[in-house]
Amino acid sequence: MNVILVEPADFVDARRVRLTDRRLTHVRKVHRAAVGDTLRVGQVDGALGRGRVVRLDREALELELELDEPPPPALDVTLVVALPRPPSMRKVLQQGTAMGVKRFVFVHCARTEKSYWTASALEPDAIRRDLLLGLEQARDTALPRVAFERRLAEFLAGRYEALARESLVLVAHPDAASPCPRAPTTPVTLVVGPEGGFIPSELERLERAGGRRVTLGPRILRVETATVALLARLSPS
Numbered sequence: 179m180n181v182i183l184v185e186p187a188d189f190v191d192a193r194r195v196r197l198t199d200r201r202l203t204h205v206r207k208v209h210r211a212a213v214g215d216t217l218r219v220g221q222v223d224g225a226l227g228r229g230r231v232v233r234l235d236r237e238a239l240e241l242e243l244e245l246d247e248p249p250p251p252a253l254d255v256t257l258v259v260a261l262p263r264p265p266s267m268r269k270v271l272q273q274g275t276a277m278g279v280k281r282f283v284f285v286h287c288a289r290t291e292k293s294y295w296t297a298s299a300l301e302p303d304a305i306r307r308d309l310l311l312g313l314e315q316a317r318d319t320a321l322p323r324v325a326f327e328r329r330l331a332e333f334l335a336g337r338y339e340a341l342a343r344e345s346l347v348l349v350a351h352p353d354a355a356s357p358c359p360r361a362p363t364t365p366v367t368l369v370v371g372p373e374g375g376f377i378p379s380e381l382e383r384l385e386r387a388g389g390r391r392v393t394l395g396p397r398i399l400r401v402e403t404a405t406v407a408l409l410a411r412l413s414p415s
């Protein structure tokens with residue numbers, strides 16, 4: 179936890195928060211903080227800054243806040259991922275968020291297991307927890323938005339077409355002829371396939387609608403590993 183994130187419900191007055199959950203435990207057990215110490219704090223979807231510890235015991239942590247810094251710049255990448263198995267999805271959410279992604283779209287593909295759509299990891303509270311873990315890791319405050327598209331045809335005719343008009347669409351595929359570009363200066367939509375790969379007709383449809391196939395080389399990486407490696411390529415250097 180590289181920043182303690184606070185939300186409106188934590189405020190006991192204009193500048194003071196009281197925390198009684200895992201943030202209290204973390205500050206006591208990991209930071210081993212004491213009254214008078216200053217910790218990095220941010221408000222979800224707000225500013226970053228500092229919090230001075232004014233109370234710390236088994237029941238509560240109270241901080242006096244001074245939040246006056248902007249969060250780090252976002253990565254201008256919309257991350258579209260074929261819905262993977264729940265543990266991979268959680269890693270994509272946490273690590274993508276830590277790398278600055280603010281828009282995730284999970285889509286259904288031919289090789290997506292139907293059962294993944296009913297996983298508890300897709301519940302709004304579970305998603306929010308994973309996004310917060312990513313923000314805490316990266317010392318960021320801006321909560322990403324997450325969308326789901328259960329019909330590929332509708333996604334291609336709707337949101338994907340709009341994204342192709344507004345951004346450079348890169349379809350990650352190990353066998354592509356072109357390498358993934360480094361630090362492009364335009365907004366990017368990055369499409370990552372399922373563990374079993376896209377079927378040929380999906381690749382064709384993604385290309386026909388404006389996507390360009392790109393590769394990281396011949397090694398076949400797991401969804402979450404490929405996602406992080408691709409985002410690193412796309413990040414400003």
Ligand code: SAM
Nearest residue numbers: 350351352370371375393394395397398399404
């Ligand atoms: N057998 C599948 C194939 O050949 O497409 C492997 C799929 S891989 C486990 C899952 C997804 O990660 C791929 O669809 C692709 O989007 C991405 N990926 C994995 N390795 C990659 C690489 N070397 N270059 C580009 N994308 C990669």
